Amino acid sequence: MRRTMLFLPGNNAGMLANGDILGADSIILDLEDAVSPDQKDSARILVRNALKYLNYRGCEVIIRINDIETPYWEDDLEAVLPLKPDVIMPTKVSGADYIHRLAAKMTEIEEKNGMEVGKTLIIPLLETTLGIENAFEIAKADPRMAALYLGAEDYTADLRCKRTKEGTEIFYARTRLVNAARAAGIEAYDTPWTDVDDMEGLQKDTELAKALGYTGKAVINPRHVDVVNAVFSPTEAEINYAKEVFAAIEEGKRLGKGAVSLRGKMIDKPIVERARQVLENARAIYGGEF
Amino acid sequence: MSKLINSIEEAIRVTGLKDGMTISFHHHLRNGDYVLNMVVDAIAKAGIKDITINASSIHEVHAPLVDHIKSGVVTGLECNYMGAAVGKEISRGIMKKPVIFRTHGGRPSDIMTGKSHIDVAFIAAPTSDDMGNCTGKIGKSACGSLGYAFSDAEKADKVVVITDNLVPYPLTDFSIPEIYVDYVVSVDKIGDPKGIVSGTTKITRDPVGLKIARYAVECIQASGLLKDGFSFQTGAGGASLAAAAYLKDIMVRDNIKGSYVMGGITGYMVDMLNAGCFEAILDVQCFDLKAVESIRTNPKHREVSGSQYASPTAKSCAVDGLDVVILGATEIDMDFNVNVHTDSNGYIMGGSGGHSDTAAGAKMAMIVAPLVRARVPIVTKKVQCITTPGSTIDVLVTQRGIAVNPARQDLIEKFKAAKLPVVTIEELYDKAMEIVGNYQPVELGDRVVAEVVYRDGTVIDRIRQVIE
Numbered sequence: 126m127r128r129t130m131l132f133l134p135g136n137n138a139g140m141l142a143n144g145d146i147l148g149a150d151s152i153i154l155d156l157e158d159a160v161s162p163d164q165k166d167s168a169r170i171l172v173r174n175a176l177k178y179l180n181y182r183g184c185e186v187i188i189r190i191n192d193i194e195t196p197y198w199e200d201d202l203e204a205v206l207p208l209k210p211d212v213i214m215p216t217k218v219s220g221a222d223y224i225h226r227l228a229a230k231m232t233e234i235e236e237k238n239g240m241e242v243g244k245t246l247i248i249p250l251l252e253t254t255l256g257i258e259n260a261f262e263i264a265k266a267d268p269r270m271a272a273l274y275l276g277a278e279d280y281t282a283d284l285r286c287k288r289t290k291e292g293t294e295i296f297y298a299r300t301r302l303v304n305a306a307r308a309a310g311i312e313a314y315d316t317p318w319t320d321v322d323d324m325e326g327l328q329k330d331t332e333l334a335k336a337l338g339y340t341g342k343a344v345i346n347p348r349h350v351d352v353v354n355a356v357f358s359p360t361e362a363e364i365n366y367a368k369e370v371f372a373a374i375e376e377g378k379r380l381g382k383g384a385v386s387l388r389g390k391m392i393d394k395p396i397v398e399r400a401r402q403v404l405e406n407a408r409a410i411y412g413g414e415f
Numbered sequence: 416m417s418k419l420i421n422s423i424e425e426a427i428r429v430t431g432l433k434d435g436m437t438i439s440f441h442h443h444l445r446n447g448d449y450v451l452n453m454v455v456d457a458i459a460k461a462g463i464k465d466i467t468i469n470a471s472s473i474h475e476v477h478a479p480l481v482d483h484i485k486s487g488v489v490t491g492l493e494c495n496y497m498g499a500a501v502g503k504e505i506s507r508g509i510m511k512k513p514v515i516f517r518t519h520g521g522r523p524s525d526i527m528t529g530k531s532h533i534d535v536a537f538i539a540a541p542t543s544d545d546m547g548n549c550t551g552k553i554g555k556s557a558c559g560s561l562g563y564a565f566s567d568a569e570k571a572d573k574v575v576v577i578t579d580n581l582v583p584y585p586l587t588d589f590s591i592p593e594i595y596v597d598y599v600v601s602v603d604k605i606g607d608p609k610g611i612v613s614g615t616t617k618i619t620r621d622p623v624g625l626k627i628a629r630y631a632v633e634c635i636q637a638s639g640l641l642k643d644g645f646s647f648q649t650g651a652g653g654a655s656l657a658a659a660a661y662l663k664d665i666m667v668r669d670n671i672k673g674s675y676v677m678g679g680i681t682g683y684m685v686d687m688l689n690a691g692c693f694e695a696i697l698d699v700q701c702f703d704l705k706a707v708e709s710i711r712t713n714p715k716h717r718e719v720s721g722s723q724y725a726s727p728t729a730k731s732c733a734v735d736g737l738d739v740v741i742l743g744a745t746e747i748d749m750d751f752n753v754n755v756h757t758d759s760n761g762y763i764m765g766g767s768g769g770h771s772d773t774a775a776g777a778k779m780a781m782i783v784a785p786l787v788r789a790r791v792p793i794v795t796k797k798v799q800c801i802t803t804p805g806s807t808i809d810v811l812v813t814q815r816g817i818a819v820n821p822a823r824q825d826l827i828e829k830f831k832a833a834k835l836p837v838v839t840i841e842e843l844y845d846k847a848m849e850i851v852g853n854y855q856p857v858e859l860g861d862r863v864v865a866e867v868v869y870r871d872g873t874v875i876d877r878i879r880q881v882i883e
Contacts (some may be wrong), residue, residue, distance in 0.1 A: 140625075142787070142850060143622070143623045143785075143814060146623070146626055146814045146815060147626065148621050148626075178850075179850070180849065347625075348620075348622065348625070364698035412834070
């Protein structure tokens, strides 16, 4: 479950030290855009030491590495991968080749360090028009692929249009990306909301992403975490409905019925699957039994 | 008849100030105060030595005191708070006699009961008439409340009001009445408005501070104390103020009508009053312009004396009716003892102020602090200096968990029921050590540079010289 993926600058020791208490399901320790070229090496050391010495309890750690076209990405991987981060996030991914190269390098480092191969997953940032067109190929490029993540700022620049709060210009990218991810059986995460103080806009934008099929969103400010978490958390009504689904199935079994219906609607496989996921998320978020 | 005299020099002469005497000051002009320095400079010029200064607080602006101490003009210092500028020098051992630290309640208590005797009180007043009816609510150097000066006015042998806004007699909305005042001096400026009050006090945007504030408010909710009649004090520091902002949202949402709010008053407290969260502000000290404006215009915003705020020997005082107080700490130890006197290197940089008074009075005294500040953990095996005894502290809120004093099993149960992240203070210590590791303790000498007098008059701790 990654309702929120919170970006933290890889060169900010204070933020790194407190990354796990900000309420995000995942934190992205950023070696790319947040770090200027003259600080790439120090940020790399800082992030490596954070992974080594800090215990990010109950919080997934994602490392955003530099673009494969820069001189930094291999050093980034060599520094952080041996410390077993949960996920590597490559940027500006435009085709499956990129993932092949990255995965091969990850495997090489894992083998060299005597680590289990394939444990660290990949969530690429798709932020080019070509990347959006190739979304499905990218999504199924490697078994490490856990999700696709849309980056709308660079994407709209590539598209040569203005990024707006309404987001009409990224509607195609949003739907194409989520469709590709689902077709490949992986998750889809939405682009961050960039106006730090506009909480109402954040709420609306997140609700739109959820309505389109997204299950999480990147955030660039800790103050956005709660709003996004709330939108992607199952509601009480959803939890109750999910419980009813399983109760109805149990009841059907007891009565020896082949097909079971609830509130006048047949319970089919997708409904069961969704109910299972709702209860699983509810357990992860609220604790206890559902 | 007029009590107006020409100068501070004349005041020194006519009050009969001489070697060995004690003079007093209030700190309502905070870091903008000119009066203490002007008076002590004049005393030095007059050739008077061996003076004890009893001031409610010493701020950075009072750094010139260091030279007066070195030259023997000032040989005794008594206060409730001392900023780092003078504090560091005191910690280095520049003064023979130890500084006496009291609390905001202990000081007026000792003055009113005659334990501390003041020969001459110099009272900075943003507005006064020529008979000494004076106030802090108006004037170019307005500071709002003059609460800490009330006891000095009442009990000092001689009282000199120093103002930069002399108005015709009678000033009707006075805080301190003429009956206590011997002389009035008019000067160009009693202070720098920029240092007296802040323009606007801002809530922290630091996500760690906000997280701590959120937890603090959840604790208050879980405690069961947040209901109609709720009384509250919080500091003006980052997380404390953020907690007040969160609390306001909840009180407005749930239509909770509190009773009173206290402390260093900021615009946020005023907003809470105006939003109907509280019936009254009891104000012993204003911190910003909005608070000054409010105390001037809103009868529900009441100026109170230091005694009424916190004196343990007054027939009653407001801290005893507090439900919740949110306080800061530089260190807290396994017994919940809190230090707000010294910094991580052992130098004096603070003091109780109302810390120990409110902790003793409130039903739930909470410390809010990040577990690690820069390289230093907040939770430690033993504090360098006990400002406030752990027996009066109920809860420590950090971003990595909430530790409850084991004496408060009731709170532990309530917090756990509310699914708050309750941990032991030992666990918090271990977590801090995981991050920062062990570090070398500060080396302190044997010589005592300050005595910390608890509000009941006992010496609760002694601060030792720092070896450099």
